[in-house]
Amino acid sequence: MTEIQRPGALYQQVAAAIREAILSGEFAPASLLPSEAQLMARYQVSRPTVRNAIAALRAEGLIDVRHGKGSFVRSEPQPVVSLLGHVGRTPEAHFVLHGVATWEQAEEPSTYRTHATEATAHLLELEAEEALFGCDRLLTDPATGTRAMHRTLIPFATADAVPDLAEAPETKPATVYAMLAKAGHELWWSETVRARMPLPDERTALRLPDATPVLHLSRVTCGTDDTPLILEELRIGADRAELAYRITADKQPARRTRS
Amino acid sequence: MTEIQRPGALYQQVAAAIREAILSGEFAPASLLPSEAQLMARYQVSRPTVRNAIAALRAEGLIDVRHGKGSFVRSEPQPVVSLLGHVGRTPEAHFVLHGVATWEQAEEPSTYRTHATEATAHLLELEAEEALFGCDRLLTDPATGTRAMHRTLIPFATADAVPDLAEAPETKPATVYAMLAKAGHELWWSETVRARMPLPDERTALRLPDATPVLHLSRVTCGTDDTPLILEELRIGADRAELAYRITADKQPARRTRS
DNA sequence: GGACGTCACTTGTCCTTACGAGTTACGACT
DNA sequence: AGTCGTAACTCGTAAGGACAAGTGACGTCC
Numbered sequence: 001m002t003e004i005q006r007p008g009a010l011y012q013q014v015a016a017a018i019r020e021a022i023l024s025g026e027f028a029p030a031s032l033l034p035s036e037a038q039l040m041a042r043y044q045v046s047r048p049t050v051r052n053a054i055a056a057l058r059a060e061g062l063i064d065v066r067h068g069k070g071s072f073v074r075s076e077p078q079p080v081v082s083l084l085g086h087v088g089r090t091p092e093a094h095f096v097l098h099g100v101a102t103w104e105q106a107e108e109p110s111t112y113r114t115h116a117t118e119a120t121a122h123l124l125e126l127e128a129e130e131a132l133f134g135c136d137r138l139l140t141d142p143a144t145g146t147r148a149m150h151r152t153l154i155p156f157a158t159a160d161a162v163p164d165l166a167e168a169p170e171t172k173p174a175t176v177y178a179m180l181a182k183a184g185h186e187l188w189w190s191e192t193v194r195a196r197m198p199l200p201d202e203r204t205a206l207r208l209p210d211a212t213p214v215l216h217l218s219r220v221t222c223g224t225d226d227t228p229l230i231l232e233e234l235r236i237g238a239d240r241a242e243l244a245y246r247i248t249a250d251k252q253p254a255r256r257t258r259s
Numbered sequence: 260m261t262e263i264q265r266p267g268a269l270y271q272q273v274a275a276a277i278r279e280a281i282l283s284g285e286f287a288p289a290s291l292l293p294s295e296a297q298l299m300a301r302y303q304v305s306r307p308t309v310r311n312a313i314a315a316l317r318a319e320g321l322i323d324v325r326h327g328k329g330s331f332v333r334s335e336p337q338p339v340v341s342l343l344g345h346v347g348r349t350p351e352a353h354f355v356l357h358g359v360a361t362w363e364q365a366e367e368p369s370t371y372r373t374h375a376t377e378a379t380a381h382l383l384e385l386e387a388e389e390a391l392f393g394c395d396r397l398l399t400d401p402a403t404g405t406r407a408m409h410r411t412l413i414p415f416a417t418a419d420a421v422p423d424l425a426e427a428p429e430t431k432p433a434t435v436y437a438m439l440a441k442a443g444h445e446l447w448w449s450e451t452v453r454a455r456m457p458l459p460d461e462r463t464a465l466r467l468p469d470a471t472p473v474l475h476l477s478r479v480t481c482g483t484d485d486t487p488l489i490l491e492e493l494r495i496g497a498d499r500a501e502l503a504y505r506i507t508a509d510k511q512p513a514r515r516t517r518s
Numbered sequence: 519g520g521a522c523g524t525c526a527c528t529t530g531t532c533c534t535t536a537c538g539a540g541t542t543a544c545g546a547c548t
Numbered sequence: 549a550g551t552c553g554t555a556a557c558t559c560g561t562a563a564g565g566a567c568a569a570g571t572g573a574c575g576t577c578c
Contacts, residue, residue, distance in 0.1 A: 009561060019459075035528060046563050051529090059318060059470075061456045068528050068570030189506040195454035195472045195497035197320040200278075211318075213454045213472035213497065238454035238472065245504050247448040268531060294558065305533050310559085327540030327558050522577080530569070541558070548551075 011052035014043050018053060022062060022073050033063065033071040061211035074209075106138040106147065114153075123220050124155055124228045131156055138205060147206045148236040152176065158229045173232060177221065180230075185223030192218045195238060206237050213238040270311035273302050277312060281321060281332050292322065292330040320470035333468075365397040365406065373412075382479050383414055383487045390415055397464060406465045407495040411435065417488045432491060436480065439489075444482030451477045454497060465496050472497040 018039075021027050034042060039050045054071060057063045065071045116130045133154040140147050152173065159165050164179045171179070181187060198206065198214045206214065217234040277298075280286050293301060298309045313330060316322045324330045375389045392413040399406050411432065418424050423438045430438070440446060457465065457473045465473065476493040 011561075037528085048564090049562065052561080054529095055314070059456070060459070065529070066570090067530065068572085070528060191504045191506060193452060193474075193502040193504070195474050197318070197470045197472065199319070211456045213456065215452075215454050243452040245450045245452070245506075247450060247504075270531075296558090307534090308532065311531085313559095324559070325540090326560065327542085329558060520578090522575100524573105524575080526571100526573090528569100528571070531567085533566080534564080536561100536563080538561070539559085542556090544553105544555085546551100546553080548549105 010045060011049045011056065014039070014045060014049060014053035015056040017043065018057060019060075019062060027073050029073050029075040031073055032069075033073065035070055058210045064209060103139040103141055103148070106140040109135050109137045111135045116153075116155075120153060120231055123218060124153070124231050126155055133159055144240070145207075146236070146240040148234055148241075149202065149205060150235075151233040153231040153233075155228075155230075176230065180221065180223060185229065187229075188222050190220045190222060193243060194218075198235075198237075202235060206235070208237045209239065215241055215243065217243075269304055270308045270315065273298070273304060273308060273312035274315040276302065277316060278319075278321060286332050288332050288334040290332055291328075292332065294329055317469045323468060362398040362400055362407070365399040368394050368396045370394045375412075375414075379412060379490055382477060383412070383490050385414055392418055403499065404466075405495070405499040407493055407500075408461070408464060409494075410492040412490040412492075414487075414489075435489065439480065439482060444488065446488075447481055449479045449481060452502060453477075457494075457496075461494060465494070467496045468498065474500055474502065476502075 018027075018033070027033055033039075036047055036050050036054070039045075039053075040047055043050070054063070054065065058065060062074060063071050064074050112134045114132050114134045116124065116126050116128060116132055118128055120126075120132070121128045121130060133152075133156070135152045135154075137150040137152075138147065139150055150173070154165060162179055162183045164182070165171070165176065177187060194216045195213045196216060198208055198212070202208070202214060208214070214235050215238050217232075219232045219234070220228050221230045221232070223229050277286075277292070286292055292298075295306055295309050295313070298304075298312075299306055302309070313322070313324065317324060321333060322330050323333050371393045373391050373393045375383065375385050375387060375391055377387055379385075379391070380387045380389060392411075392415070394411045394413075396409040396411075397406065398409055409432070413424060421438055421442045423441070424430070424435065436446060453475045454472045455475060457467055457471070461467070461473060467473070473494050474497050476491075478491045478493070479487050480489045480491070482488050
């Protein structure tokens, strides 16, 4: 049995003791922690207290718990997917965007019609409620099992101007870029990044473990005259992905980021 | 009293019912939810079950709970800080990086000496354990109360080559860029973005509410010959910040992102 | 030998009870 | 009138018990 000290609630003291044991290396990464019963004996507390402490450590992302097996120290969350943000000058380099070149589609893409929300209307410079084509994909990296949700939103105006697009709205992003370029547009992109906790459906679709945020990218592809052409969204578990951007001090397009 | 349906555990059914009520607008943003006692009566379950359901909604970031007052629907997490990643051609535009121009320092910056970890050594192309100057800042946006943690790591080699730096390692990033440029470097930056749950000390330092990830930026400033000069890290609550990048298809520096 | 069932272990769920602690409003006392 | 204490609400913490459900190993049965 191990004595416990001061600060705060009992379960927090237990959580702090376990956390310290993990960080000090007493419990190695991927190793099995003592069972709830053992922790009860070790710290002389009831089972709800132990479970409360464990819940706190789960919320911090320090441990993983598996029903029927036990609690495991989570190993370092090493990102395996690197999403590049700055492209080269050749058209082929566009494929690197979002790193989707090597990915497979876990399901058939689903296409639909929808309407612009306030946020999407602002990004695409549309009226609210304006009609859009939509296409959702579930992407998989077969090597690592990493999953990502990808969505393409195409305003009717863009589809009208680029007939190829209207015929096949489920086209892959890289192909979409090529179509837009073929239609005479000189492309650039405006990308915003946010992180948040996943909604329940995202948790299941992306197979996310506990306490794992999602990275949410919104990318607007703009063409000649800085016209917003399409909007893409990518959602991916932050335990597997990191973003990489190159920033150079060269000339900057005139369009503002936000009003 | 409201009847509950099938799927899964009782507390999950309760959580789903409350979540649905929130998303359907029955409980408006920032409004007070029924108390635990009322929820017990409404769904005919015990208090632990209600609390378990509430804990699930907290972990999703849907609600905020305040001791002695009640549970509140969390209002839309509108980011108030926009961190720009693509700079203009004029030197002044460098100040926009990280959006720190308008920020104040909540505490005096603390400077210290440390050693390169495996990760920082890789980013700065150093040997492991190599000595570094460090400088930590706690930044505040007085208008919104948003906080951010900023760290600058300067290898000895860079400090030797730029005497201004060695004399005042606590200099602000914008000034550091100016010093490096004055020393004859043509600067560019390599930035990687990750999101994760905050450590306990980050939670308190950044005053983060429940279920709020942190955005973790690592920015390497490179100079002539693509030499890594300094490493900056910025940590900021994802409920208040979003990143914005412009991506153009112009020429790309030769340096690789990762090995 | 192989398949299957059982058992001992784990965590998950759910209940009851009790008290501590923060918040607010009302009312009595000064 | 102003101040302060108390009461009645809120959520937080802690204990106890009971049973369900997933896992793996061992042993029995075919």
